[in-house]
Amino acid sequence: MxxxxxxxxxxxxxxxxxxxxxxxxxxxxxxxxxxxxxxxxxxxxxxxxxxxxxxxxxxxxxxxxxxxxxxxxxxxxxxxxxxxxxxxxxxxxxxxxxxxxxxxxxxxxxxxxxxxxxxxxxxxxxxxxxxxxxxxxxxxxxxxxxxxGDGIADMKREIRFYGYVFNTPERAERYVAFLERIITLVTERTRDIPASQRKRVFQGYSPSHLVTLGGDTFMQERIELAGCLNAAKSVITIGKRAGLHAGLGEISMEQVLDWNPDILVINYGKPKEFINDPQWHHIRAVQNNHIYAQPAGVFIFNRPTMESAVIFPLWLASIAYPERFKDVCVPDLVKKFYTEIFQFDLSDQQTHDILRGTYEFKMMKGIKNKG
The missing domain is CATH 3.40.50.1980 (Nitrogenase molybdenum iron protein domain)
Known part of the structure; x- marks a missing residue:
């Protein structure tokens, strides 16, 4: 040497x-x-x-x-x-x-x-x-x-843990109380829907729209709380797919066609892009123009977050069964959530951007430009 x-x-x-x-x-x-x-x-x-x-x-x-x-x-x-x-x-x-x-x-x-x-x-x-x-x-x-796989009970346990660590238990309980009010509101209006009439939801992530959250993830509970059915319930994803975030799994177009969902939730592209796509033309959600961008706020909603636990079931239930939520102004409830829990007053435009998934698009664009 x-x-x-x-x-x-x-x-x-x-x-x-x-x-x-x-x-x-x-x-x-x-x-x-x-x-x-x-x-x-x-x-x-x-x-x-x-x-x-x-x-x-x-x-x-x-x-x-x-x-x-x-x-x-x-x-x-x-x-x-x-x-x-x-x-x-x-x-x-x-x-x-x-x-x-x-x-x-x-x-x-x-x-x-x-x-x-x-x-x-x-x-x-x-x-x-x-x-x-x-x-x-x-x-x-x-x-x-x-x-x-974290569900609503896990969200409550986690926020209380944070409240304990940071000596802010009253703020943690304020969140828990708001979460419980929204869950009660949603479930009371959807619990009597017969199984045969519940809307089937498919969440198609990534540019291909063929990545989804399976029945073993937190999203199963969120979809059920909204009175809907998870088209991908049979898909097991946690810890199963290399190259993808835990909980996300790839499926085939044939599976989506077989499920024939009533509602399609996406996080890439625009709903109108599906209308003339022959691959998706026969899907009920596309034929009825029930294609929606997934909401996103501080963080994306395809992770088990405190935000999505409150907003996602409310949003999904309101678009799946609008007749049952005629007297509920979802944007006003979202504003109330951020005012009371985040101590931040959303503008009408910010509220619109959360519910239309604009913030996820902006984040992904920033990541792409940075990369």
């Missing part, structure tokens, strides 16, 4: 040692040592010490970013995901988001150096991201139960 090679190896080792100590500068140690602490237990049952109060939060999960706004702790964020930074609605609600570090891009992809430099009191993450942070830093990590 040459002297030059030995020199660079030693220099590299020194640099890595220095980097690993950045989080534990004397200033950081004093700040934590001089501050009260408490023991918390995360959703995996792990107990550990954290600063009290928690002033600097790293939220490392796409769907989790919105809870900071629900609980009113957005000013405590010190690191978020790039996806949250690119959310057009978040940028309108909280322009400061664009100046925060975004060390997490996709699941399992974290810029550890950037995360350390953001100086968090705690990081909240799913299994894969949380394990990376634990293995490569000494930042306290609270693990979430991040599953595409």
């Amino acid at each position: 040459t002297k030059k090679r030995i020199f660079w190896l030693v220099l590299s080792a020194f640099f890595l040692l220095l980097l690993s100590q950045l989080y534990f500068t004397p200033e950081k140690t004093k700040r934590i040592a001089g501050k009260a602490s408490r023991i918390i237990t995360d959703m995996k049952g792990r107990s550990f010490n954290v600063a009290d109060p928690i002033d600097r939060i790293a939220l490392l999960g796409g769907p989790t970013g919105q809870v900071a706004f629900i609980l009113g702790v957005q000013d405590r964020l010190c690191a978020v995901t790039n996806t949250l930074k690119m959310s057009k609605l978040v940028q309108e609600m909280y322009p400061k988001i664009q100046h925060l570090p975004g060390p997490r891009t996709t699941s399992g992809s974290i810029n550890v150096e950037e995360l350390i430099q953001s100086n968090p009191d705690i990081a909240i993450a799913g299994d894969l991201d949380g394990r990376i942070v634990l293995d490569k830093t000494r930042i306290p990590v609270a693990f979430l139960e991040d599953s595409m």
Whole structure:
């Protein structure tokens, strides 16, 4: 081995040692040592010490970013995901988001150096991201139960967990109460619909519209809450498909033709594009022009988020059975949700953009342009 090679190896080792100590500068140690602490237990049952109060939060999960706004702790964020930074609605609600570090891009992809430099009191993450942070830093990590099978009960449990961690239980309960009011409203108006008259819904994601959420995902419950049937109920997707996000599965055009859904929900393209497409021409939803862009707000609705738990069943039920919701103004309820829960007053245009899926289109366009 040459002297030059030995020199660079030693220099590299020194640099890595220095980097690993950045989080534990004397200033950081004093700040934590001089501050009260408490023991918390995360959703995996792990107990550990954290600063009290928690002033600097790293939220490392796409769907989790919105809870900071629900609980009113957005000013405590010190690191978020790039996806949250690119959310057009978040940028309108909280322009400061664009100046925060975004060390997490996709699941399992974290810029550890950037995360350390953001100086968090705690990081909240799913299994894969949380394990990376634990293995490569000494930042306290609270693990979430991040599953595409999460239902309404899981949403309540998760927001209450966040309320417990951030000492904002009253805000968490405010969300739970609103969620329960909407679910009650929807189910009371749809529960007596005979099985033979329930609308069959197919969600066709991606440019091909042949990627969907199966019957083992959170979407099964959301569709049923709206009084509808999931055309893809028989599709098992969680952990089954390589190259796709967990919970999303590819199906064939033949399957869609066989299901012949009454309602088609898409997240790419425009509904009118289906009218003259011979592949889709024989689908009942296309023939009756019941093609809709999936709503999207702070985050996309094909993930189990706090937003979609409230908005999606209400929206779907209202378009599937408009006669049962004649006296319900869905845009007004959406505005009320953001005012009471997010403490943000939506304009008519923003409300329209949420319900028409415009925010997802804007986000995807931003990702494409950035990439």
